[in-house]
Amino acid sequence: MSRTVSILGATGSIGTSTLDLIEREPHRYAVVALTAHRDVAGLAAAARRTRARFAAIADPALHADLSDALEGSGIASGAGPEAIADAAAMDSDWTMAAIVGIAGLKPTMAALRRGRAVALANKESLVSAGSVMLSAASASGARMLPVDSEHNAIYQCFDHEDNRRVSKVILTASGGPFRTMSRAEMAMVTPAQAVRHPNWSMGAKISVDSATLMNKGLELIEAHHLFPIGADRFEILVHPQSVVHSMVEYVDGSVLAQLGTPDMRTPIAHTLAWPERMETPCARLDLAAIGRLDFEAPDPDRFPALSLATDALLAGGARPAILNAANEVAVAAFLAGRIAFLDIVFIVGKVLDRYDPPAPSSIEDVIAVDGHARAIAEQAMEALAA
Numbered sequence: 001m002s003r004t005v006s007i008l009g010a011t012g013s014i015g016t017s018t019l020d021l022i023e024r025e026p027h028r029y030a031v032v033a034l035t036a037h038r039d040v041a042g043l044a045a046a047a048r049r050t051r052a053r054f055a056a057i058a059d060p061a062l063h064a065d066l067s068d069a070l071e072g073s074g075i076a077s078g079a080g081p082e083a084i085a086d087a088a089a090m091d092s093d094w095t096m097a098a099i100v101g102i103a104g105l106k107p108t109m110a111a112l113r114r115g116r117a118v119a120l121a122n123k124e125s126l127v128s129a130g131s132v133m134l135s136a137a138s139a140s141g142a143r144m145l146p147v148d149s150e151h152n153a154i155y156q157c158f159d160h161e162d163n164r165r166v167s168k169v170i171l172t173a174s175g176g177p178f179r180t181m182s183r184a185e186m187a188m189v190t191p192a193q194a195v196r197h198p199n200w201s202m203g204a205k206i207s208v209d210s211a212t213l214m215n216k217g218l219e220l221i222e223a224h225h226l227f228p229i230g231a232d233r234f235e236i237l238v239h240p241q242s243v244v245h246s247m248v249e250y251v252d253g254s255v256l257a258q259l260g261t262p263d264m265r266t267p268i269a270h271t272l273a274w275p276e277r278m279e280t281p282c283a284r285l286d287l288a289a290i291g292r293l294d295f296e297a298p299d300p301d302r303f304p305a306l307s308l309a310t311d312a313l314l315a316g317g318a319r320p321a322i323l324n325a326a327n328e329v330a331v332a333a334f335l336a337g338r339i340a341f342l343d344i345v346f347i348v349g350k351v352l353d354r355y356d357p358p359a360p361s362s363i364e365d366v367i368a369v370d371g372h373a374r375a376i377a378e379q380a381m382e383a384l385a386a
Helices: 013-024 040-050 060-069 081-089 102-113 123-140 149-157 204-212 214-226 265-273 305-315 319-335 343-354 363-385
Strands: 003-008 029-036 054-057 076-079 094-097 117-120 143-146 166-173 234-238 244-250 255-259
Touching (some): 003 081, 013 029, 013 040, 013 094, 013 265, 029 081, 054 060, 054 081, 060 076, 076 081, 081 102, 094 102, 094 265, 102 117, 102 123, 102 319, 102 363, 117 265, 123 143, 123 214, 123 319, 123 363, 143 149, 143 214, 149 166, 149 214, 149 244, 149 255, 166 214, 204 214, 204 319, 204 343, 214 305, 214 343, 305 319, 305 343, 319 363
Parallel strands (some): 003 029, 029 054, 094 117, 117 143, 166 234
Antiparallel strands (some): 244 255
């Protein structure tokens, strides 16, 4: 029998990679719903190709355009946040949660409440609302399958039956495009340089996060929720080749690692076919051709985002949500040319210094914290420009 699937964020990097895998085996997967932010043409084309039942665009002003693009296809359409949530709540065996940023929180929660498998590519939601999301998954029986290459690697190596056997989890980081630059050199980099990741093909926001190493900080917080072994038992290691995606060390000294070429279709395929395996078109790993694998400790002085994220994780409460919200605002401002590259982490630090509310206990609380943190981030940027 075919597996029914939905893709939240179907026109982004993760969404298009997921569609590539699904369309290679159309007999195996039946598409229920697809969503996109503003890419009407891409969404309509994907919906037609996969014969999706429902397509939703996040911008309500684009509903007419989407309806016109789907005319005669028999595919139902919707627009706005409610339509995105409706798509997430549809009866699918497997849902890819790939909406970038906190905008993906409510749709991801809707998918979790349905009690099926959710492939989680939206790290910001788990960072901001980890305990709330885990409670929802536990209540419904939903299974969260991590898509980030690092968390997927850990998932494949981790002892899920008895995590007491695990002594340490090691997340690897490529180091991004500015790994060897000085702070003075990084002060001059442009958005165009920041989005050119040396190994991975990713969207603009996550590429900038990789350049600041904030992405690894967010992944550290995410890993803490997904693999509950204690915050002090995680380590970050820079690995420029992006071949070893992460490692799990056991109490007997054994270290299990998951290796592969840097292609997001590999971890996506693992979640899409789970608990089985499926073939992918990804290039096969040739260690002889690669020749060497390098590792080094991250430099906290040149990349202070890691320290901010670690402190937020250890403090808990609302701190991770504040970190994420301020970072989203600052990254968007950098991409728009409003602030410099090094200002991103500076702004995040300022917001964390100024705002420390009680721990959120609901999605509404998380969204309120997120909104307030964004407002403070905007104020900090205005002060920076003055």
